[in-house]
Amino acid sequence: METTISQPTKVLYTAQTHTTGNRENGTSRSSDGNLDIHLAVPGTGRAGTNPEQLFAAGWSACFDGAMGIAAGKSRVALPADRSIDAEVDLAMNGSGFLLQARLNIHLPGLDRETALTLVEAASGICPYSKAIHGNVKVEYNLI
Numbered sequence: 001m002e003t004t005i006s007q008p009t010k011v012l013y014t015a016q017t018h019t020t021g022n023r024e025n026g027t028s029r030s031s032d033g034n035l036d037i038h039l040a041v042p043g044t045g046r047a048g049t050n051p052e053q054l055f056a057a058g059w060s061a062c063f064d065g066a067m068g069i070a071a072g073k074s075r076v077a078l079p080a081d082r083s084i085d086a087e088v089d090l091a092m093n094g095s096g097f098l099l100q101a102r103l104n105i106h107l108p109g110l111d112r113e114t115a116l117t118l119v120e121a122a123s124g125i126c127p128y129s130k131a132i133h134g135n136v137k138v139e140y141n142l143i
Helices: 051-074 112-125 127-132
Strands: 017-020 027-030 036-038 083-093 096-106 137-142
Touching (some): 051 083, 051 096, 112 127
């Protein structure tokens, strides 16, 4: 089976980071210096973040932006007090490590049908959602 990857027509932004070490004792810094973090394994008590937290933050922020695009196309006003709680699990199965993830989306004031329509549209717009589609077990929950 061959997978066709869509080729970009225009690159909008390139994130650049330099990482040394690994998730146990590493550091990561962006080329512009806005990101400068220490990495640590969850539960060790060491100061630092981990790749799952970084993915959760990036995905939820991107998804919120995608909902904004979907809402604009549908002429729906997104609530100012909306929020997304992302949960990314590092798990194992017989083949090794894997991720599974949930976005718990709060859209107060929108009826359920409209909210579900926006979430569905956003999942097709958000580059993070598209990247993990079919590769990661994902749940989108309206709360």
